[in-house]
Amino acid sequence: DQQVKQNSPSLSVQEGRISILNCDYTNSMFDYFLWYKKYPAEGPTFLISISSIKDKNEDGRFTVFLNKSAKHLSLHIVPSQPGDSAVYFCAASLDNFNKFYFGSGTKLNVKP
Amino acid sequence: GAVVSQHPSWVICKSGTSVKIECRSLDFQATTMFWYRQFPKQSLMLMATSNEGSKATYEQGVEKDKFLINHASLTLSTLTVTSAHPEDSSFYICSAKGVAGLGETQYFGPGTRLLVL
Numbered sequence: 001d002q003q004v005k006q007n008s009p010s011l012s013v014q015e016g017r018i019s020i021l022n023c024d025y026t027n028s029m030f031d032y033f034l035w036y037k038k039y040p041a042e043g044p045t046f047l048i049s050i051s052s053i054k055d056k057n058e059d060g061r062f063t064v065f066l067n068k069s070a071k072h073l074s075l076h077i078v079p080s081q082p083g084d085s086a087v088y089f090c091a092a093s094l095d096n097f098n099k100f101y102f103g104s105g106t107k108l109n110v111k112p
Numbered sequence: 113g114a115v116v117s118q119h120p121s122w123v124i125c126k127s128g129t130s131v132k133i134e135c136r137s138l139d140f141q142a143t144t145m146f147w148y149r150q151f152p153k154q155s156l157m158l159m160a161t162s163n164e165g166s167k168a169t170y171e172q173g174v175e176k177d178k179f180l181i182n183h184a185s186l187t188l189s190t191l192t193v194t195s196a197h198p199e200d201s202s203f204y205i206c207s208a209k210g211v212a213g214l215g216e217t218q219y220f221g222p223g224t225r226l227l228v229l
Contacts, residue, residue, distance in 0.1 A: 042223065
C-alpha cells in the first residue's frame with residue numbers, strides 16, 4: 001500500500017518556464033513533507049520541506065505548497081533551468097523524521 | 113552541509129556469497145541511520161532503521177537474518193546481504209539523521225549498486 005504517490009513519471013518543460021511537480025498522500029498523520037532531487041547513480045539530496053501545519057514554504061526558485069484537505073502537495077520551480085533536470089521524489093515523514101515514505105519519483109527534463 | 117558516504121559504490125558478486133556495504137556520516141554524528149532499497153523505476157523502500165548500540169528495527173517483509181545491520185558507532189552503519197541471490201540485485205541507499213541541529217531531515221549517501229550473478 002503506497003502512502004505517497006507521484007502519478008506523473010516524467011515532465012518536460014522549457015527553460016525559463018515554471019515546473020510543477022505533484023504528489024498525493026493518504027496518511028493524515030504525516031508531520032513533514034519533503035522534496036528530494038536525485039541524479040543518476042547518486043543518492044537523493046534534500047531540496048525543500050514543509051511542516052504539516054503550514055501551507056507554503058519558499059526557498060529561492062523553489063516553492064512547496066501543501067493542501068491538507070486534498071492530501072496533495074506540489075513543488076514549483078520558477079524559472080526552470082537545464083540544471084534542474086533530475087528525478088524529483090516527494091517524501092512524507094512520520095514521527096519527526098524517523099520514518100520516511102517516498103513517492104516513485106518524477107523525471108523532470110528542462111529543455112534549453 | 114552534512115555528508116554521508118557509502119562504500120562500495122557498486123559490487124558484483126556470485127550467488128551465495130555475502131556482501132557488506134558501509135555507510136558513514138563524515139562530518140556529523142548520526143544517532144539513527146536508515147537503509148533503503150530501490151528497484152528500477154520504483155520508489156525508495158525503507159528496509160530498516162538502526163540506532164547506535166542497539167538492534168535494528170526491520171520493516172515488515174524484510175528478513176533480518178538475510179540483511180544484517182550493525183550500527184557500531186555514531187558515524188558508521190553496515191548492511192550485510194548474506195547468501196545473496198539474483199533477486200537481491202538492487203540499489204541500496206543509506207541515510208543518516210543527525211544529532212540536534214541536523215534533525216530536520218535525513219541525509220542520504222550516494223548509494224551502492226549490487227548485482228548478484
